[in-house]
Amino acid sequence: MKTRLLEIRQGVLSKNDQLAAQLRERFRQMGVLVVNIVSSPGSGKTALLERVLSELRAQGATVAALVGDLETDHDARRLARSGAPVRQINTHGNCHLEADMLIKHLADWNVGAVEFLFVENVGNLVCPSSYDLGEDVRVVLLSVTEGEDKPLKYPVMFHSADIAVITKVDLAQACECDLAQMRENILRVRPGMAIFETSAKTGAGIAELIAHLRQLRAEKVAEIAASGA
Amino acid sequence: MHELSIACSLVEVAAQAAQQHGATRVTRVHLKLGVLSGVDADALRFSYDVAAQGTLLEGSQLEIDVLPAVISCHQCGASCVLPTIQDFRCPACGAPSHHLLQGREIEIAHIEIEVDSVEEQATIS
Numbered sequence: 001m002k003t004r005l006l007e008i009r010q011g012v013l014s015k016n017d018q019l020a021a022q023l024r025e026r027f028r029q030m031g032v033l034v035v036n037i038v039s040s041p042g043s044g045k046t047a048l049l050e051r052v053l054s055e056l057r058a059q060g061a062t063v064a065a066l067v068g069d070l071e072t073d074h075d076a077r078r079l080a081r082s083g084a085p086v087r088q089i090n091t092h093g094n095c096h097l098e099a100d101m102l103i104k105h106l107a108d109w110n111v112g113a114v115e116f117l118f119v120e121n122v123g124n125l126v127c128p129s130s131y132d133l134g135e136d137v138r139v140v141l142l143s144v145t146e147g148e149d150k151p152l153k154y155p156v157m158f159h160s161a162d163i164a165v166i167t168k169v170d171l172a173q174a175c176e177c178d179l180a181q182m183r184e185n186i187l188r189v190r191p192g193m194a195i196f197e198t199s200a201k202t203g204a205g206i207a208e209l210i211a212h213l214r215q216l217r218a219e220k221v222a223e224i225a226a227s228g229a
Numbered sequence: 230m231h232e233l234s235i236a237c238s239l240v241e242v243a244a245q246a247a248q249q250h251g252a253t254r255v256t257r258v259h260l261k262l263g264v265l266s267g268v269d270a271d272a273l274r275f276s277y278d279v280a281a282q283g284t285l286l287e288g289s290q291l292e293i294d295v296l297p298a299v300i301s302c303h304q305c306g307a308s309c310v311l312p313t314i315q316d317f318r319c320p321a322c323g324a325p326s327h328h329l330l331q332g333r334e335i336e337i338a339h340i341e342i343e344v345d346s347v348e349e350q351a352t353i354s
Contacts, residue, residue, distance in 0.1 A: 001344070002345075006342050008338065008340055009337070009338060011337075012336065096231055127267065130231065130235070130335070156267045159265060160267075187325070188315065188316050189314070191325030
């Protein structure tokens with residue numbers, strides 16, 4: 001019997017990362033902008049997405065959504081009211097979405113050519129941060145009811161995101177939420193991040209968020225065209 | 230809590246490498262864990278023994294090397310260790326900076342394996 005040291009240097013999540021890279025390439029060929037939406041449970045992911053899907057459709061854009069949930073299909077049914085194709089992913093206890101779940105649910109789903117694919121992650125501000133889904137942008141939501149210091153409590157997730165959306169701003173005054181402080185805390189853990197203040201109820205800030213997403217998709221399409229792929 | 234699922238992936242990756250090298254047992258696993266990996270070291274240690282059961286890694290030791298976040302400052306060009314992940318500012322010049330050089334790793338650096346001398350001969354020849 002001999003003991004040996006074996007060098008590995010391999011990421012523990014390398015399997016997920018490889019699948020995410022495959023997805024990213026596929027999304028690139030499709031020219032679709034993929035948006036991964038993360039937040040705590042109850043921050044308003046579904047309400048925001050319902051509004052965004054409806055408004056994008058009203059502007060003539062083609063959209064689809066995949067929605068993760070532990071057990072129910074409630075969110076998928078709500079999102080389907082927008083008229084967009086929606087598919088539910090039940091994780092049965094798993095606290096986050098993984099790349100292979102997307103691959104499975106996209107395999108037999110003929111959504112056609114869409115410009116925007118939204119992925120609503122499981123409500124959780126910890127675990128989804130470790131899993132790449134092949135997305136172009138990660139959007140983290142934070143509602144005014146959660147407290148200004150949430151970005152400092154969950155810096156890993158906020159740091160991993162590309163866009164922050166403050167939700168339920170119509171309740172800011174009632175919750176005595178200091179929006180300036182909230183913004184400052186977001187920027188402390190992720191300098192330069194684009195921040196949008198929104199209300200899915202009143203529609204405040206939704207147009208700005210949509211304009212930003214459209215801009216990102218235009219940039220992606222231009223980049224694909226420029227590379228000749 | 231996704232540490233159990235991380236532990237299962239860890240065991241899978243290590244067991245596969247060990248098997249390829251004709252190991253009869255894995256005795257030690259060295260893991261590099263970044264402070265921005267989203268994985269808690271204690272919860273991972275707790276899950277590790279459960280995940281290792283019935284595999285080549287059963288009874289092995291998990292050693293975790295926690296790596297701090299290191300940023301590269303676009304303002305002053307310095308590469309610095311961040312004293313806290315609650316404030317992404319360059320410790321050298323104070324400029325806000327989020328370009329990470331290190332901190333998100335969940336990586337197996339190396340493992341210690343036991344190999345049957347006879348089997349090893351066979352693998353080599």
